[in-house]
Amino acid sequence: MTERIEKLFKNLQKNKMNPIFAETRQDALKIVEEMLFDGCVITWGGSMSVIECGIDKLLQDKKYCFMNRNRQGITPDEQQECFRASIGADFFFCSANAITENGELLNVDGLANRVSSIAFGPKRIVMIVGKNKIVPDLKEAFLRVKKVAAPKNCVRLGIDNPCAKLGHCVSLLNNPNPDFADGCQKDTRICCDYLISALQRQKGRITVILVNEDLGY
Numbered sequence: 119m120t121e122r123i124e125k126l127f128k129n130l131q132k133n134k135m136n137p138i139f140a141e142t143r144q145d146a147l148k149i150v151e152e153m154l155f156d157g158c159v160i161t162w163g164g165s166m167s168v169i170e171c172g173i174d175k176l177l178q179d180k181k182y183c184f185m186n187r188n189r190q191g192i193t194p195d196e197q198q199e200c201f202r203a204s205i206g207a208d209f210f211f212c213s214a215n216a217i218t219e220n221g222e223l224l225n226v227d228g229l230a231n232r233v234s235s236i237a238f239g240p241k242r243i244v245m246i247v248g249k250n251k252i253v254p255d256l257k258e259a260f261l262r263v264k265k266v267a268a269p270k271n272c273v274r275l276g277i278d279n280p281c282a283k284l285g286h287c288v289s290l291l292n293n294p295n296p297d298f299a300d301g302c303q304k305d306t307r308i309c310c311d312y313l314i315s316a317l318q319r320q321k322g323r324i325t326v327i328l329v330n331e332d333l334g335y
């Protein structure tokens with residue numbers, strides 16, 4: 119473990135989160151498998167990092183009750199049901215858009231279905247975070263969303279927002295330090311709701327599996 123990751127782990131513990139180190143994505147998969155129990159209710163945030171570790175496939179095992187928002191053929195109504203079921207779930211799996219060396223997690227959504235689950239509801243939040251998402255502070259975390267996470271997710275999801283073409287938020291064209299509400303005005307905007315998870319009241323509710331590889335965006 120590098121000095122930087124050690125510092126991050128100390129700060130996550132200080133913030134009452136539960137950090138776990140995984141050298142590889144295969145290790146992360148094993149760690150998750152050991153956490154789950156038969157019949158547990160699971161929801162997730164549709165994360166690339168989770169997919170890249172093969173965790174979404176594990177969750178589909180019949181011994182778990184996986185409310186899969188990305189299931190093939192799911193209707194918009196059924197997807198809404200998955201979002202709402204999150205509140206009573208045993209586990210919610212996602213990644214983070216950025217994680218600071220101070221042990222803060224930044225997540226940004228267009229519809230707030232993921233940030234609402236992280237903030238309240240599921241008994242346990244399990245975040246799978248690649249080392250590429252570590253940033254020095256919240257300012258860099260915000261810029262990571264505007265320069266990396268949002269543009270790449272727009273491309274992945276086929277959303278025609280300006281950042282998909284530019285490779286960064288349109289707000290950065292004239293201003294290196296945009297505000298939260300700056301950027302495009304489109305109905306398909308994906309960075310609307312910002313959640314910073316800092317010092318928690320519920321000790322250990324949030325687990326961060328830090329994978330020593332680059333994962334997701």
Ligand code: SF4
Pocket residue numbers: 263264268269272279280281282286287288289300301302303306307308309
């Ligand atoms: S405000 Fe619009 S252009 Fe800027 S990052 Fe968000 S979705 Fe992309």
